[in-house]
Amino acid sequence: MTALAETPLIEAPLIEAKGVTRSFKVGAGLFNRKRTLHAVNGIDLTIRKGEVLGIVGESGCGKSTLARILLGLLPPSTGTISFQGRELSTLDRRAVARQVQPVFQDPYSSLNPRRRIASIVSFPLDVHGIGTAAERRRRALEMMDLVGLPARFADRYPSELSGGQRQRVAIARALVMKPEIVVCDEPTSALDVSVQSQILNLLLDLRRELNLTYVFISHNLAVVEHIATRVAVMYLGRVVELAETAELFANPRHPYTTALLASILTPEPGLGIPETGLGLAFPDPLNPPSGCVFHPRCPNAFGPCATVVPRALGQHPAGLVACHLHDPDYNTANNQGNRPS
Amino acid sequence: MTRPILEVANLSVDIRTAGGTLQAVRDVSFSVGRGETLCLVGESGCGKSVTSLAIMDLLPRAATRRVSRLAFDGVDLARSGKGAVNALRGNRMAMIFQEPMTALNPAYTIGDQLTEGYRRHKKAGAAEARERAVHLLEKVGIAAAGDRLGQYPHQLSGGLRQRIMIAMALMCGPDLVIADEPTTALDVTIQAQILRLLAELQRELGIALVLITHDLGVVGRIADRVAVMYAGEVVENGTAAEIFTHPRHPYTQGLMDCIPLPGRTKPGERLGVIPGVVPSLVGGIQGCPFRDRCPHARPVCAETPPVKTQGEHAWRCILEDA
Amino acid sequence: MTGTAFPPATSAPSSAAAVAELSAGARLRRRMFGQKSFVFGVGLLLVIVAVALLAPVLAPHDPYAQNLSQRMVPPFWYAKGGWEHLLGTDNLGRDYLSRLLYGARISLLIGLSVMVISGLIGTTLGLLAGYFGGKADLIVTFLITTRLAMPVILVALAVVAMVGGSLPVVILVLGLLKWDRFAVVMRSATQQARALDYVTAAEAAGASTPRIILGEILPNVFPQLIVVATLEAASAILLEAALSFLGLGVQPPLPSWGLMISEAKTYMFFSFWLIAIPGTLLALLVLSINLAGDGLRDVVAPEGRG
Numbered sequence A: 001m002t003a004l005a006e007t008p009l010i011e012a013p014l015i016e017a018k019g020v021t022r023s024f025k026v027g028a029g030l031f032n033r034k035r036t037l038h039a040v041n042g043i044d045l046t047i048r049k050g051e052v053l054g055i056v057g058e059s060g061c062g063k064s065t066l067a068r069i070l071l072g073l074l075p076p077s078t079g080t081i082s083f084q085g086r087e088l089s090t091l092d093r094r095a096v097a098r099q100v101q102p103v104f105q106d107p108y109s110s111l112n113p114r115r116r117i118a119s120i121v122s123f124p125l126d127v128h129g130i131g132t133a134a135e136r137r138r139r140a141l142e143m144m145d146l147v148g149l150p151a152r153f154a155d156r157y158p159s160e161l162s163g164g165q166r167q168r169v170a171i172a173r174a175l176v177m178k179p180e181i182v183v184c185d186e187p188t189s190a191l192d193v194s195v196q197s198q199i200l201n202l203l204l205d206l207r208r209e210l211n212l213t214y215v216f217i218s219h220n221l222a223v224v225e226h227i228a229t230r231v232a233v234m235y236l237g238r239v240v241e242l243a244e245t246a247e248l249f250a251n252p253r254h255p256y257t258t259a260l261l262a263s264i265l266t267p268e269p270g271l272g273i274p275e276t277g278l279g280l281a282f283p284d285p286l287n288p289p290s291g292c293v294f295h296p297r298c299p300n301a302f303g304p305c306a307t308v309v310p311r312a313l314g315q316h317p318a319g320l321v322a323c324h325l326h327d328p329d330y331n332t333a334n335n336q337g338n339r340p341s
Numbered sequence B: 001m002t003r004p005i006l007e008v009a010n011l012s013v014d015i016r017t018a019g020g021t022l023q024a025v026r027d028v029s030f031s032v033g034r035g036e037t038l039c040l041v042g043e044s045g046c047g048k049s050v051t052s053l054a055i056m057d058l059l060p061r062a063a064t065r066r067v068s069r070l071a072f073d074g075v076d077l078a079r080s081g082k083g084a085v086n087a088l089r090g091n092r093m094a095m096i097f098q099e100p101m102t103a104l105n106p107a108y109t110i111g112d113q114l115t116e117g118y119r120r121h122k123k124a125g126a127a128e129a130r131e132r133a134v135h136l137l138e139k140v141g142i143a144a145a146g147d148r149l150g151q152y153p154h155q156l157s158g159g160l161r162q163r164i165m166i167a168m169a170l171m172c173g174p175d176l177v178i179a180d181e182p183t184t185a186l187d188v189t190i191q192a193q194i195l196r197l198l199a200e201l202q203r204e205l206g207i208a209l210v211l212i213t214h215d216l217g218v219v220g221r222i223a224d225r226v227a228v229m230y231a232g233e234v235v236e237n238g239t240a241a242e243i244f245t246h247p248r249h250p251y252t253q254g255l256m257d258c259i260p261l262p263g264r265t266k267p268g269e270r271l272g273v274i275p276g277v278v279p280s281l282v283g284g285i286q287g288c289p290f291r292d293r294c295p296h297a298r299p300v301c302a303e304t305p306p307v308k309t310q311g312e313h314a315w316r317c318i319l320e321d322a
Numbered sequence C: 001m002t003g004t005a006f007p008p009a010t011s012a013p014s015s016a017a018a019v020a021e022l023s024a025g026a027r028l029r030r031r032m033f034g035q036k037s038f039v040f041g042v043g044l045l046l047v048i049v050a051v052a053l054l055a056p057v058l059a060p061h062d063p064y065a066q067n068l069s070q071r072m073v074p075p076f077w078y079a080k081g082g083w084e085h086l087l088g089t090d091n092l093g094r095d096y097l098s099r100l101l102y103g104a105r106i107s108l109l110i111g112l113s114v115m116v117i118s119g120l121i122g123t124t125l126g127l128l129a130g131y132f133g134g135k136a137d138l139i140v141t142f143l144i145t146t147r148l149a150m151p152v153i154l155v156a157l158a159v160v161a162m163v164g165g166s167l168p169v170v171i172l173v174l175g176l177l178k179w180d181r182f183a184v185v186m187r188s189a190t191q192q193a194r195a196l197d198y199v200t201a202a203e204a205a206g207a208s209t210p211r212i213i214l215g216e217i218l219p220n221v222f223p224q225l226i227v228v229a230t231l232e233a234a235s236a237i238l239l240e241a242a243l244s245f246l247g248l249g250v251q252p253p254l255p256s257w258g259l260m261i262s263e264a265k266t267y268m269f270f271s272f273w274l275i276a277i278p279g280t281l282l283a284l285l286v287l288s289i290n291l292a293g294d295g296l297r298d299v300v301a302p303e304g305r306g
Helices: A002-006 A063-070 A093-099 A117-128 A133-146 A163-175 A193-210 A221-227 A245-250 A255-262 B048-055 B082-088 B110-122 B126-139 B158-170 B188-205 B216-222 B240-245 B250-258 C013-020 C024-033 C036-053 C096-132 C134-148 C152-163 C167-177 C180-194 C197-204 C209-245 C257-267 C273-300
Strands: A015-026 A035-047 A052-056 A078-083 A100-103 A181-185 A213-218 A230-235 A238-244 A313-315 A319-321 B006-017 B020-032 B037-041 B063-066 B069-072 B093-096 B176-180 B208-213 B225-230 B233-239 B307-310 B313-316
Touching: A015 A063, A035 A063, A035 A238, A052 A063, A052 A221, A063 A181, A063 A213, A078 A093, A093 A100, A093 A117, A100 A163, A100 C197, A117 A133, A117 A163, A117 C197, A133 A163, A163 A181, A163 A193, A193 A221, A193 B250, A213 A221, A221 A245, A230 A245, A230 A255, A238 A245, A238 A255, A255 B188, B006 B048, B020 B048, B020 B225, B020 B233, B037 B048, B037 B216, B048 B063, B048 B176, B048 B208, B093 B158, B110 B126, B110 B158, B126 B158, B158 B176, B158 B188, B188 B216, B208 B216, B216 B240, B225 B240, B225 B250, B233 B240, B233 B250, C036 C096, C036 C273, C096 C134, C096 C167, C096 C180, C096 C209, C096 C257, C096 C273, C134 C180, C152 C167, C152 C209, C167 C209, C180 C209, C197 C209, C209 C257, C209 C273, C257 C273
Parallel strands: A052 A213, A052 A230, A100 A181, A181 A213, B037 B208, B037 B225, B093 B176, B176 B208
Antiparallel strands: A015 A035, A015 A078, A230 A238, A238 A319, A313 A319, B006 B020, B006 B063, B006 B069, B225 B233, B233 B313, B307 B313
């Protein structure tokens, strides 16, 4: 602990997760046998100040569970997670709340329909008992101004606002306590294209102005490429690849990343629809495949993939890839031909 | 050129609401050739889904449809009775919905739902219908097709359900398939697979496809022709190549600037925006519906904008080229 | 939203804009007066409540004063009726109108008290089960199932027969027996609200559990609570009438409408009005409560409809 305390805060990672797993018991009722779902399965992740960590993956990959863990709402089943060098279990929930705040996907369910906009934005201040009622309202109006909402919305209800305006309210609420990190869980997926670009611009502007750190969860890879500085690719509860954004998009190493990138549809007529080569065998998360969980869909699977769980292989400064194709122990002549191009 | 499979001329749909009459679709005209893919693209509330329901005569009770011509294979459905449309629907024209879980009936097996329409429209026996269902399930890439017939929708994944919806649409050998956001609820890799399948089947079977989507990426990759809708109107209509390489309407141009494009937009830079919000369609709109948000708007835009054309490319704007 | 089936109300800024053109108050008034059944229900209920409150002022006679020389006087519209006793007198010569006015108080008191007691129990259990889930949910579900296995009327009869019937006993017994519907409805409504992101956002803001339950969830399940509360109040009034009719509810000489029906049943064939008037009033009261509750749900949450 002393070593940690001596480290200057600026260099310490904001969030550090080590071997985090989270499992759920699935199966309702008194008499049914419960099954275990490993939503997040052994994740190591460091979030550094000022970065935008993109987390991509398809439904059921555990990205939303990871978001709840990072928000301090869900304790990990095993593993440790620390916020600015302090272990989560030693922290009060309010202390975590001051550092990490969420923005959710659906702006229609993320705002309490019975509260007025100013009251929604100042809610975190109320909870923490910061300032007087008048100060809190003034602060809410400042935040509304910051996210581009006119003050006349202060006493309206969410149902009177459009989707984009509501998402601005959610962002204002997330920022009202001046957190270090904002966890954005699919913040633009429910929005129209023209509104999406407004919200993305706003998030980028706010990051510059307030020196924020984002965890940006999305299934839209074009958006992630645009906003993230580093990207973690998740598959069935694990991070299979982690790299700087430019590096990941230019030179994907995991076959799943390759397939994901191939699936991006850009509006370029004449290119046709890409073949992902993934096949149809979508795994049952309650009964995941042995070895590498991706092997039944992997076009490059070979010998050890069905039996040996791949280890996370380090890759330049802050990256990793979990794939036998890149493991020197298996990197023999018999699979050279299967390497992705 | 052969006769188009679908011709729509001056289609308007009004929906009665508590606040007044919502002019959801206004004066929409387009046609779809045999074997052609037309994408109706636009943001929520632009009327693209209402247009498809109006074509299929599936509008809710509160809606009224006005159309000067709605012809399927040369027969004007607007002038023929309800029976004519019913005989075509599910038979020569089929529909695929966004959320297969709600479009499939959870109480019946996949087999029942696949064969029902076929047996009714084609007066076929159970064995023949079953044979065709197995054939089509294999065609949409479903292994162990025979076993799948006995399963219920909840036993299948989203991607498989959407494949079954496609197989169901193809059962009677349709000439036209209308797909409303068929891949929006799916994961990206599954989306690519389903679209690829749809495009392959369409080419192979010579089906005309009307695809309704908000995703310009999907449009760019699958469309032959594109109709861009805004506030209930088709504001631009042309071949995919023309629309994407040389968009004429300010709204289309604005949309293109809004999406991050790998290679074209610089990461972290501001994206283009369309300021303002869609106008209320309650009570009717005078002039160009986009003028409040348009960077090129002039006083003359308060009047109904002219339709300019160049070859197959048409756009509703005072400008030759914004 | 505007209440149309589509375009999908979840993402149509245009309809939001259309709604925003009216002020919140104007919209509320429009919704309230747009429903004739709501206006009728509330109007009738207000009349009954006012009459009950003003009973000492309005009643022409002492409801307990017997006058054996004036027994069974028919209402004024009968030939033998008179203006002295507008609605006649009962078998003990008590002024029927006065008894009805005071009886309204008893019926309303019972409906309200039972609603409050059972509402507190059921809402608390439902909120806890819905919010915490897991073991709390299993326990509450077990309690609900147990309670549903007991027939209300029989248990109430048995208890009243043992303890002796009186107004407080009837209220307490019914209050302790009728929380099940509150618990069932509040449990499922809370489960739904709990899954919404604004609850997660409140958790992420560090809000305490009581604050989330009372401040974020309760206001959003309120429309359902209102519906159950009115149904239960109406049903409690009917149950009291049933108990009193069987002689195990409110004890004479208290003027409860149920008791009045019970007392009148002997004279049903000779003096039909004795049973018809309180019976009609009881039906009207229950109807008005149900109409008001039904309308109130729509007024409070128009989006909650279908």
